[in-house]
Amino acid sequence: MVSAKMYELGTKKSTIRTIFEFGRKRAAEVGEENIFDFSLGNPNVPTPDFVRDAAIDILQNSEPSAVHGYTVAPGNPQVRAALAASIKARFGMDCAGKNIFVTSGAAAAITSCFKALAETGDEFITFAPYFPEYKCFVESVGAELKVVKPRPEDWQIDFDDFDKLLNAKTKAVIINSPNNPSGAVYSEQTIAKLAEMLKARSEQFGHPIFLICDEPYRELAYGVDVPWVPNFYANALVCYSYSKSFSLPGERIGYIVVPNSIADFDKIFGAVAGAARVLTHVNAPSLWQLVVAKCAGKAVDITPYERNGKLLYDGLIAAGFECVKPQGAFYLFPKALEADDYAFCERAKKYDLLLVPGADFGAPGYFRAAYCIKTETIERSLPLFKKLAEEYWS
Amino acid sequence: MVSAKMYELGTKKSTIRTIFEFGRKRAAEVGEENIFDFSLGNPNVPTPDFVRDAAIDILQNSEPSAVHGYTVAPGNPQVRAALAASIKARFGMDCAGKNIFVTSGAAAAITSCFKALAETGDEFITFAPYFPEYKCFVESVGAELKVVKPRPEDWQIDFDDFDKLLNAKTKAVIINSPNNPSGAVYSEQTIAKLAEMLKARSEQFGHPIFLICDEPYRELAYGVDVPWVPNFYANALVCYSYSKSFSLPGERIGYIVVPNSIADFDKIFGAVAGAARVLTHVNAPSLWQLVVAKCAGKAVDITPYERNGKLLYDGLIAAGFECVKPQGAFYLFPKALEADDYAFCERAKKYDLLLVPGADFGAPGYFRAAYCIKTETIERSLPLFKKLAEEYWS
Numbered sequence: 038m039v040s041a042k043m044y045e046l047g048t049k050k051s052t053i054r055t056i057f058e059f060g061r062k063r064a065a066e067v068g069e070e071n072i073f074d075f076s077l078g079n080p081n082v083p084t085p086d087f088v089r090d091a092a093i094d095i096l097q098n099s100e101p102s103a104v105h106g107y108t109v110a111p112g113n114p115q116v117r118a119a120l121a122a123s124i125k126a127r128f129g130m131d132c133a134g135k136n137i138f139v140t141s142g143a144a145a146a147i148t149s150c151f152k153a154l155a156e157t158g159d160e161f162i163t164f165a166p167y168f169p170e171y172k173c174f175v176e177s178v179g180a181e182l183k184v185v186k187p188r189p190e191d192w193q194i195d196f197d198d199f200d201k202l203l204n205a206k207t208k209a210v211i212i213n214s215p216n217n218p219s220g221a222v223y224s225e226q227t228i229a230k231l232a233e234m235l236k237a238r239s240e241q242f243g244h245p246i247f248l249i250c251d252e253p254y255r256e257l258a259y260g261v262d263v264p265w266v267p268n269f270y271a272n273a274l275v276c277y278s279y280s281k282s283f284s285l286p287g288e289r290i291g292y293i294v295v296p297n298s299i300a301d302f303d304k305i306f307g308a309v310a311g312a313a314r315v316l317t318h319v320n321a322p323s324l325w326q327l328v329v330a331k332c333a334g335k336a337v338d339i340t341p342y343e344r345n346g347k348l349l350y351d352g353l354i355a356a357g358f359e360c361v362k363p364q365g366a367f368y369l370f371p372k373a374l375e376a377d378d379y380a381f382c383e384r385a386k387k388y389d390l391l392l393v394p395g396a397d398f399g400a401p402g403y404f405r406a407a408y409c410i411k412t413e414t415i416e417r418s419l420p421l422f423k424k425l426a427e428e429y430w431s
Numbered sequence: 432m433v434s435a436k437m438y439e440l441g442t443k444k445s446t447i448r449t450i451f452e453f454g455r456k457r458a459a460e461v462g463e464e465n466i467f468d469f470s471l472g473n474p475n476v477p478t479p480d481f482v483r484d485a486a487i488d489i490l491q492n493s494e495p496s497a498v499h500g501y502t503v504a505p506g507n508p509q510v511r512a513a514l515a516a517s518i519k520a521r522f523g524m525d526c527a528g529k530n531i532f533v534t535s536g537a538a539a540a541i542t543s544c545f546k547a548l549a550e551t552g553d554e555f556i557t558f559a560p561y562f563p564e565y566k567c568f569v570e571s572v573g574a575e576l577k578v579v580k581p582r583p584e585d586w587q588i589d590f591d592d593f594d595k596l597l598n599a600k601t602k603a604v605i606i607n608s609p610n611n612p613s614g615a616v617y618s619e620q621t622i623a624k625l626a627e628m629l630k631a632r633s634e635q636f637g638h639p640i641f642l643i644c645d646e647p648y649r650e651l652a653y654g655v656d657v658p659w660v661p662n663f664y665a666n667a668l669v670c671y672s673y674s675k676s677f678s679l680p681g682e683r684i685g686y687i688v689v690p691n692s693i694a695d696f697d698k699i700f701g702a703v704a705g706a707a708r709v710l711t712h713v714n715a716p717s718l719w720q721l722v723v724a725k726c727a728g729k730a731v732d733i734t735p736y737e738r739n740g741k742l743l744y745d746g747l748i749a750a751g752f753e754c755v756k757p758q759g760a761f762y763l764f765p766k767a768l769e770a771d772d773y774a775f776c777e778r779a780k781k782y783d784l785l786l787v788p789g790a791d792f793g794a795p796g797y798f799r800a801a802y803c804i805k806t807e808t809i810e811r812s813l814p815l816f817k818k819l820a821e822e823y824w825s
Contacts (some may be wrong), residue, residue, distance in 0.1 A: 038638060038695060039702035043547050047705025084495035092718075093490050101478035107680045141535060141683070145711040153437050177709040244432060286501045287717025289535065301432060308433035311441025315571040317539040322716045323681025324486075 046173065052397045053077065056382075060391050067389065073418040074391045075406040078217060078367065082337045082409075084284040091331040095324065104327060108320040110310055112139030112292070116330040120292060123333035128265035131297055138309055139321040141289040143253045143278035144170065145313065147211070150249050150274050150293060152178040152312035153305065159208035164194055165399030166218050166370060168251070171211055178312075180208065187400045192221035192361055192370065194231060203238045209247035210235065214263065215254035215365025218398045218405035220346070222364040225264050232270035245272045245300040253278040253291070256336035258365040259343045271298035274305075279329055281367075282336045290325040342367045345408040345415055352419035353406075356426045367409040370395065374429040378404050384428070388421040440567065446791045447471065450776075454785050461783065467812040468785045469800040472611060472761065476731045476803075478678040485725040489718065498721060502714040504704055506533030506686070513724035514686060521728065522659035525691055532703055533715040535683040537647045537672035538564065539707065541605070544643050544668050544687060546572040546706035547699065553602035558588055559793035560612050560764060562645070565605055572706075574602065581794045586615035586755055586764065588625060597632045603641035604629065608657065609648035609759025612792045612799035614740070616758040619658045626664035639666045639694040647672040647685070650730035652759040653737045665692035668699075673723055675761075676730045684719040736761045739802040739809055746813035747800075750820045761803040764789065768823040772798050778822070782815040 050058075056076040064072045095104055111117065117134035125132045140146040151161065155178040163171055165187040175182040183202045188195040212231070214223040223231075231248070239246045250266045250273055266273040278291035295306050320326075346363045353360055353371055360371035373381035378394040378401055385392050385404075395403030408415060444452075450470040458466045489498055505511065511528035519526045534540040545555065549572040557565055559581040569576040577596045582589040606625070608617040617625075625642070633640045644660045644667055660667040672685035689700050714720075740757045747754055747765055754765035767775035772788040772795055779786050779798075789797030802809060 039547055039698050040550055040706070043702040043705035043709070044698060045705065046708055047547075047703065048701035079501060081496070084499050089490050089495065093487055096483050096487050096490075101483065101678065102475070105478050105679045105681050107473060141711070141716075142713060144713050148711045153433055153441075156434055173709065174711070284495065285499045287499045287714055287720075289713060289716055304433050304438060307442035308437040309441065311437035311439065312434070314440055315437070315567065316710050317535070317542045317568070319536060319538050319683060320681055322535075322683055322719070324718075325716070326681075 053393055056391050056393065059386065063389055072389050072391065073414055073421065074410065075408065076391045076393050078407050078409065080281050080284040080286060080367070080409055081411070082284055082339070082341050085335070085337050087332055087335060088283050088285065088328060091328045092324065095327050095331070104324055106323065108323055108326060110313065110318065110320055112137065112321060113323070113326050113330075116326045119330035119333050124294065127334065128268060130265065130267055132294065136295050136297065138293040138295065138306070138313070139326055140291050140293060140313065141318065141321050142280060142291045143251060143276055144174070145289070145316060145318060146276035146278065146291050146293045147249060147251050148174045148178070149309050149313040149316060149318070150276065151175055151180065151209070152316065153308035154208050154247055155180040156208070158206055160204070160206045161209050161211060162199070162202050162207060163211040164199070166192070166216070166395060166403070167399055168213055168217050169397055184399050189372070189400070189403070192216060192219035193223060193227045196230060196234065200234065203246070205242045207238070207242070207246050209249050211249045211251060213251040215258055217254065217366055218368045218393070218395070219361065219370040220363035220366050220368045221361065222258050222261050222263055225262070228264045228266055228269050235270060235272070239272070248273040250275045252276060253281050254366040256282040257339050257342055257367060259339070259346065259363065261364045263365065267294070267296040267298060271296070272300055274299070283329070283332065284337050285325070288322060288325050290321055290329055341412070342409065345410070345412055348412065349406060349408045349415050352415070353422060356419070356423040357430070358422070358426065367407055369406045369408060370400070370403050371406070373402055373404050374426060376402055378402055385425055388425055390418060390421055390425065447787055450785050450787065453780065457783055466783050466785065467808060467815065468804065469802070470785045470787050472801050472803065474675050474678040474680060474761070474803055475805070476678055476733070476735050479729070479731050481726055481729060482677050482679065482722060485722045486718065489721050489725070498718055500717065502717055502720060504707065504712065504714055506531065506715060507717070507720050507724075510720045510724040513727050517727035518688065522662060524659065524661055526688065530689050530691065532687040532689065532700070532707070533720055534685050534687060534707065535712065535715050536674060536685045537645060537670055538568070539683070539710060539712060540670035540672065540685050540687045541643060541645050542568045542572070543703050543707045543710060543712070544670065545569055545574065545603070546710065547702035548602050548641055549574040550602070552600055554598070554600045555603050555605060556593070556596050556601060557605040558593070560586070560610070560789060560797070561793055562607055562611050563791055578793050583766070583794070583797070586610060586613035587617060587621045590624060590628065594628065597640070599636045601632070601636070601640050603643050605643045605645060607645040609652055611648065611760055612762045612787070612789070613755065613764040614757035614760050614762045615755065616652055616655050616657055619656070622658045622660055622663050629664060629666070633666070642667040644669045646670060647675050648760040650676040651733050651736060651761060653733070653740065653757065655758045657759065661688070661690040661692060665690070666694055668693070677723070677726065678731050679719070682716060682719045684715055684723055735806070736803065739804070739806055742806065743800060743802045743809050746809070747816060750813070750817040751824070752816070752820065761801055763800045763802060764794070764797050765800070767796055767798050768820060770796055772796055779819055782819055784812060784815055784819065
């Protein structure tokens with residue numbers, strides 16, 4: 038009567054959802070303040086005042102039809118020009134309005150790229166640990182997702198394993214830096230080596246391998262540079278979102294950058310537009326298009342995230358955990374204290390520490406702790422992490 | 432290198448787009464005021480003040496995270512409850528928050544329904560004249576769209592032709608009332624007969640045939656009632672949008688109603704959620720969710736549309752055109768003055784009258800004139816329609 042696949046996708050509870058519901062139940066029993074919920078990647082730095090002020094100014098002082106009317110599908114031309122100018126100024130890449138396709142957030146951006154590029158039999162490659170929704174989106178466009186094994190010493194790229202997966206069917210590679218869930222930022226060396234390998238393999242296979250850069254965490258980097266990938270590789274597409282950089286996850290606003298350097302710009306931009314259309318994109322929310330253009334180049338204050346990350350990292354290290362130091366996003370991805378990360382996360386629940394098993398991200402034996410929560414909650418959680426660790430060593 | 436289908440969908444210029452571009456070119460040559468552009472269904476009654484005031488109030492007085500944070504996929508629970516209460520009060524249908532799935536506009540709403548329901552080999556049926564995007568969306572979910580021939584005397588339903596197309600493969604029927612492009616509103620008799628026929632055929636074929644009601648023009652009806660379809664037929668899904676009722680087409684906000692009466696509510700609601708997910712829905716824009724809940728039950732002032740419709744209708748009738756009197760939406764769908772509606776619309780361009788051929792909507796021999804434009808433009812266009820008609824009769 039209905040599509041079995043859609044029913045399954047719509048009703049199968051994700052691990053994070055299950056943890057979240059457990060947390061709500063426990064909060065009702067023992068009080069909100071006694072739940073240490075590290076499970077959700079929901080930005081907790083408030084939306085900046087400059088965003089609210091821009092929205093109110095536009096609502097008060099612009100013609101309603103200019104604010105709320107349809108825009109053309111790739112976005113309001115003035116908005117695209119403003120975003121392109123900001124990219125050009127920041128990264129030195131040749132960029133104009135025609136290179137920007139404004140989307141309803143990053144999910145729409147990446148899936149429009151996947152659907153634009155996917156032909157029968159295509160493979161896409163990503164790197165563990167990875168955002169699990171990639172699998173759903175890649176499969177929904179009829180392609181297959183291959184996953185490179187993790188490199189736990191620094192969560193950069195295992196190039197040997199990557200090279201084994203590259204083949205003539207590889208249409209595109211998806212990277213996410215700063216990374217959810219590892220918190221790693223791919224270094225310039227990593228990106229340069231990735232570009233070099235993709236260039237060689239593209240030549241070998243006789244067709245371009247595209248690099249899709251999912252960058253919702255670009256502005257959340259702590260003391261390290263996030264390389265601008267199109268400066269290293271011609272066939273890169275950048276997908277951006279304001280969910281984290283402006284703390285606007287509910288408003289669904291982001292964009293795709295299609296650089297001039299890409300193989301056959303017109304073909305790719307046209308296919309992105311067609312893919313967006315069948316994904317029911319009409320235009321990205323029009324007020325938010327104007328707001329992000331007005332605030333181009335700005336970002337939330339990331340010091341609360343940086344402070345939280347350091348606090349949690351230092352606390353976990355002191356408690357005896359192994360963890361790569363966070364460089365970006367708002368996640369730590371430490372080693373679980375037993376091989377079975379599900380069992381470890383179950384055990385952590387005894388202390389009302391809500392953590393997500395690494396296996397959910399393709400990296401068993403680790404766990405994700407999202408630190409976009411109150412600093413005070415992190416402070417009060419540290420003795421509990423210590424107790425949990427002591428259980429394993431007693 | 433890219434999906435040929437996506438490239439085609441993203442680059443093939445629609446007739447309306449071609450007309451629009453012709454209009455821009457002519458406006459540059461002869462002046463904006465000398466172009467009579469009846470081609471676009473873009474609401475021109477300004478967004479009501481109550482909508483702007485609600486948005487500003489929410490931005491100024493609510494916690495940013497409560498306004499801009501992720502909501503669960505079907506929408507903010509308070510918003511769903513408010514919309515459901517409004518539906519219950521207006522239409523007397525049993526409706527609660529769980530019956531509402533808030534979407535990014537009507538395109539997402541209808542396509543989520545199509546994708547939720549479509550299984551291999553399924554057919555969907557709609558009635559000419561129809562919104563051409565239905566074909567794109569139905570085919571994108573792997574089903575086939577069958578079109579019932581038009582009934583030009585009143586643009587209601589040709590039940591004989593409809594009955595010929597119904598068969599065991601029919602999964603769902605799509606109706607759009609008030610209709611784009613005909614301006615017709617399906618009467619209570621039409622809906623009752625449709626329900627009766629669908630019920631009989633569902634029993635005959637041994638599975639429910641769903642009725643998807645695409646209702647973005649519900650509030651734009653002039654002196655006639657728009658029947659609430661779930662009160663007539665158990666297996667109806669209603670898709671709504673605020674694009675016209677609040678003049679917010681750019682903001683992408685609407686919803687799906689899944690009534691309790693539907694065959695297997697949980698299965699269908701679950702499949703809608705899965706379909707929305709792969710169509711990259713995360714949640715409908717969160718500020719606009721709050722705004723529409725706050726303004727539930729209100730609508731734009733439709734008197735400018737009613738006045739325009741009457742003016743254009745009377746003018747065309749006086750000029751000798753044949754046309755069904757408009758009852759809703761903001762379109763007239765008169766008979767072209769020659770059998771070839773493309774040729775007729777080309778000829779109209781001589782007078783800078785920009786009209787859309789009926790063949791684009793599956794009804795050759797007619798044309799669509801959107802009257803959501805300045806009243807003064809319509810007034811000044813009438814002598815030109817008269818001249819155009821006289822060309823045919825001289």
